[in-house]
Amino acid sequence: MDSAPQYRPLYSQVYEALIKRIANGEWKAGQSLPSEQALAAQLGVSQGTVRKALDALALDKVIDRRQGKGTFVAELTQERSLFRFFRLTRADEQRAVPTSGDESIRRRKIRSPEARALALPETAEVFEIVRTRFVDEQPIAVERIVLPESVFPRLDAHSPLPNALYALYQREYGINIVSTHEKLRADLARRDDERRLGVPLGTPLLQVERVAYSVDGKRVEWRLSRCDTSHLVYDITLT
Amino acid sequence: MDSAPQYRPLYSQVYEALIKRIANGEWKAGQSLPSEQALAAQLGVSQGTVRKALDALALDKVIDRRQGKGTFVAELTQERSLFRFFRLTRADEQRAVPTSGDESIRRRKIRSPEARALALPETAEVFEIVRTRFVDEQPIAVERIVLPESVFPRLDAHSPLPNALYALYQREYGINIVSTHEKLRADLARRDDERRLGVPLGTPLLQVERVAYSVDGKRVEWRLSRCDTSHLVYDITLT
DNA sequence: GAGTGGTCTAGACCACGCA
DNA sequence: GCGTGGTCTAGACCACTCT
Numbered sequence A, B: 001m002d003s004a005p006q007y008r009p010l011y012s013q014v015y016e017a018l019i020k021r022i023a024n025g026e027w028k029a030g031q032s033l034p035s036e037q038a039l040a041a042q043l044g045v046s047q048g049t050v051r052k053a054l055d056a057l058a059l060d061k062v063i064d065r066r067q068g069k070g071t072f073v074a075e076l077t078q079e080r081s082l083f084r085f086f087r088l089t090r091a092d093e094q095r096a097v098p099t100s101g102d103e104s105i106r107r108r109k110i111r112s113p114e115a116r117a118l119a120l121p122e123t124a125e126v127f128e129i130v131r132t133r134f135v136d137e138q139p140i141a142v143e144r145i146v147l148p149e150s151v152f153p154r155l156d157a158h159s160p161l162p163n164a165l166y167a168l169y170q171r172e173y174g175i176n177i178v179s180t181h182e183k184l185r186a187d188l189a190r191r192d193d194e195r196r197l198g199v200p201l202g203t204p205l206l207q208v209e210r211v212a213y214s215v216d217g218k219r220v221e222w223r224l225s226r227c228d229t230s231h232l233v234y235d236i237t238l239t
Numbered sequence C: 001g002a003g004t005g006g007t008c009t010a011g012a013c014c015a016c017g018c019a
Numbered sequence D: 001g002c003g004t005g006g007t008c009t010a011g012a013c014c015a016c017t018c019t
Helices: A010-023 A036-043 A047-059 A078-085 A112-118 A165-173 A191-197 B010-023 B036-043 B047-059 B078-085 B112-118 B165-173 B191-197
Strands: A063-066 A070-073 A088-090 A099-109 A125-135 A138-148 A177-188 A204-214 A219-228 A232-238 B063-066 B070-073 B088-090 B099-109 B125-135 B138-148 B177-188 B204-214 B219-228 B232-238
Touching (some): A010 A036, A010 A047, A047 A063, A078 A165, A078 A177, A112 A138, A112 A204, A112 A219, A138 A191, A165 A177, A165 A219, A177 A219, A177 B177, A191 A219, A204 B204, A219 A232, A232 B232, B010 B047, B036 B047, B047 B063, B078 B165, B078 B177, B165 B177, B177 B219, B191 B219
Antiparallel strands (some): A063 A070, A099 A125, A125 A138, A177 A204, A177 B204, A204 A219, A204 B177, A232 B177, B063 B070, B099 B125, B138 B219, B177 B204, B204 B219
């Protein structure tokens, strides 16, 4: 009566094994993994099989492969993490570099929609970060970020938080964000937006609701961004 | 003094060769390519090299590979093309199936922003389609679609147009849309939106500006959608 | 020159779809 | 049972990086 997959390619098992070891912190961000040959010998499979698993991990941006140098756990440097998940772009196609300001962090009980989005119990404790983001000194978005206290203990000790949060998650908590799921809608600026973005009440804003996934597939962050798109646009390629 | 790539893997050359033959219509949508063995013999490379090229094509969704059956030029059926590039989703995560109505098509001279977006001369002739899209009988978006007459001759003869345009491009013109680039911003409903969407003037709308690319990398469609996101959201996963 | 990932090959065997 | 794509292996050689 079991409906298990009943067949699992070797390389896919290698993939899972390596993901687990990375998630466990055996190799940290920026550090190199053993060579293909070494991993193959260690795992008792051929180099080609290890290669296929590593290629898949590289495709998922979990690792970086550099010919002649080695294989490294992907590092979310400030720049890279900013550009990878921050989609707001100037009309002239130049990537905009965001900075942060007017930031606050507090601990509170999770709210129902957040609990649903993060698949957490209604009793969970979270940190809530509220901040304004700037591009070219102009406020362009207000963000509310909710993080489980269980995943990010004592997060408030790191205040003021760096510009690129995902680099912090990785460096301080070993949490690697590898994908995000976003829901976009248009909304009108409210009092709060008016104050933080300096736009008139009723200005159309792009609201982005995001859930971020760590390398082991867990939902670890929920955030709501409300963006003034009069000068920047949300830019995306679909394939 | 030349800065040419000066090294080009075999499989990448095979990839290009196959793309060209598909773009030329040697194998049409839904038809099967020769087997890996046959292609390898034909091209004078090993099966593994052909496989690597085919895997890349499958990743780019240009072909479909089906174990036990063969390799097929990807077919943009109504359903598939609708779901692949139509990102509006119900809040309950169910994919919404759009229909079309209130459609018009006319031929005119291209306008400057469109010419820039499509990399066409200012003198080009285009077809402009305007239509309203519905989900659950409710109007949810108004679309303006601009297509070069040189790429889609006599397009108006196919009126009324089918719901999934990309399937039409493929079937009638051999144009395979493989990727799109979109710019999103929030805007307020204008008179025209009011009329077509039945929303009050000033309702916040999600405006999506899209350029679509065919399999040979050419820009073949520009479209502007203005969406009412009060019931549907634009849903996207980033990796 | 040594070590790494990247390419290319050849061959065996497996899972799947179909007749 | 045959033909297809999918997996796995083993080995040779190439391109890149660093010492």
